[in-house]
Amino acid sequence: MAWLFLVIASFGEIFGVMTINIYNERKSLFWLLAMIMTFGLGFYFLSLAMREIQLGTAYAIWTGLGAAGAVLMGILFFKESAGWKRMLFLSFIIAGAIGLKIMD
Secondary structure, X not given: OHXXXXXXXXXXXXXXXXXXXXXXXXXXXXXXXXXXXXXXXXXXXXHHHOOOOOHHHHHHHHHHHHHHHHHHHHHHHOOOOOOHHHHHHHHHXXXXXXXXXXXX
């Protein structure tokens, strides 16, 4: 269950970053509360995951998946660049997260 909690925590990070971007565009109380809630849920599930997964591994995977997901959300929803270099280094982040899972 800890790995599932870690993936859920990563989604909290991804959607939290996405709501920051939306909040910066719209400045409404709804998006501010959505940002607080998504980050809060992300931290909660990270804390659950860290009961069984080592700190370094959990944090690295949480931030790596969060960063990778945020880049993909930026490309899909906010018309950010999807150049080959960006995709190459994004794949390195994902490969690192997979490597940490395999080594754990």
